[in-house]
Amino acid sequence: MPDRSSALTPDALAMMDAIARTGSFAAAARELGKVPSALTYSVRQLEEALDVLLFDRSSRQAQLTAAGTELLVEGRRLLQEMDAVANRVRRVASGWETQLSISVEDILSVPTLFELVQAFCDVRELREGSTERQAPGTRIRLRTDVLTGTWEALVTGQVDLAIGVSAGHANPGGIELRLLGEVPFVFCMAPHHPLASREGPLADAELVHHRAVAVADTAQRLAPATVNLLPGQDVLTVPNMRMKAEALLRCLGCGFIPEPLARPHLEAGTLVQKETARAPTVAQMHYAWRAERGGTAGLGRALQWWLQQLESPTTRRALLERHAGPLC
Template identity: 60%
Template sequence: MTDRRHALTPEALEMMDTIARTGSFAAAARELGKVPSALTYSVRQLEESLDVLLFDRSSRQAQPTAAGTELLHEGRRLLAQMDAVANRVQRVATGWETTLAIAVDNIVAPRAIFDLIEAFYALRCTESPDAGPLPTRLKLRNEVMAGTVEALTTGQVDLAIGLAGSPSLPQGLECAPLGTLEMLLAVAPHHPLAPLPEPLSMQTVAQHRIIAMADTAQRMDRHTFGIQPGQDVLTVPSLVAKLEAQIRGLGCGRLPEPLLRAHVAAGRLVVKRTEGMTSTVDLQYAWRAGPGMGRALAWWLQQLESPVTRQALLEQHAGLIL
């Protein structure tokens, strides 16, 4: 039992999570800064200590076995609890969290997020010049759709910005409105939909490839928006990739109106009115509530109460020029 307990280190649990998340030993090794052979050896050592097979070697993908899946589930829970304990200890001592993890949905303007990060790090200059840097480290995650909700509900982050719609959140989590974003169908000038009369019907749009962002949820049901039955789909990992694909005429799709402005003005994209499709999305931000809230989370929530900040998080896509 002692050997098994010693085998289950935070590093081993992080290694398991990275392999499962990246889908291969080679990709996990690159992310962890190890050579693949060293990572494979570490997994075998862990399997020998636990006397179980954690990954199915018969597949090209790193597929966890039933035992591996259970270890992943419990390991993620343990890592979250370790982080929570470290945060509580730090808050007791200074009022500041050790780490503040934030999930930002890809639909949120990155420039505004980094403006907030810059302002947060500047706090060390105003609170106490002799105190040095803030003890809180920021950990930023980029998520898409249900992945943003999942990161918060599974305890991987303390704050999530850009949740779509009105998500059902478990007890202990609170949310507030971020704002409403207009989403418009856009195509390249040389795309077959560009010269067609408006409004376009859903049947007409369905005849052409749509560019969709991949939902980053691992356990929750993944969402798809605007995809018609039988429609060809090109799935991309980010809003920047979606924008690039549509400018190249590889397909159609909805993009945030602030992101479209400069590209429409420059003639790179054409907005097409449609019938029978929702053109707006309501966005929220949510956080882990409860007594003893740390000063870092409190600061971020205070910034998000500002209408100017919330508008910037939706509007500053306008600066994204490829």
């Protein structure tokens, strides 16, 4: 009987994955560049080593048994872990992360963000032993968050960099913050909204009788923030600021939105800005990352690249202000 430790190889686990994905030994053999009889033999060797049946022989399809399903699930996990180890080793050698995850606050400029992504994808450098410039190979993973959710994504380890966090959160330690800038908010509604014709600043006693449009905080573990909502007020909650602007345009409510996002609509007359009795809302935004003992020199090179871009006042201003088109 084959030894268990020698039977459970990466090739054997990859074979199980291919058979399960393709649904047959023949299709898996084509994918792996082998003949079906070779796969059949390998599966039997694996079954003998583990002393279990991995496939139901009574089915014409490659139907996994319960034991086969368990091996497939654990095998895929082991393959992912082995790949992660290999990636970490390559990072140590090259300094570039295998993946960089970034959380971006929903109110920031999407066009500017993708210009940064494009610039990163265009990075090329000479590698040792090569005469051609090559890309770093770091995969960028973007996500958008709202309010506390952006901070939560960083402190819980879901992302490596958070762009657009406030400074009002308790720092658990080891988090560096840098100022991104300020975003003024304006109170808006459609021209045919009942409040659009009111004179003077709008008091809370009047606003409470009109539906507010709010963007939901994406925090799951930390306490979500509630901003500019009044007790007892009707609220339409949407997942992002672009949808909030659309709701305001459709006269589904009123609310505060970033002035750069509202600007083209205010100029076109499709939204109306009104003053409120409360103080003007200005959001102070930061970007944050986990610090290393050696400062930025101890960080992965992909994160260093992004932090270097964020040092530019022009880049920071564009992230806060440059929204291309009414709802982009």
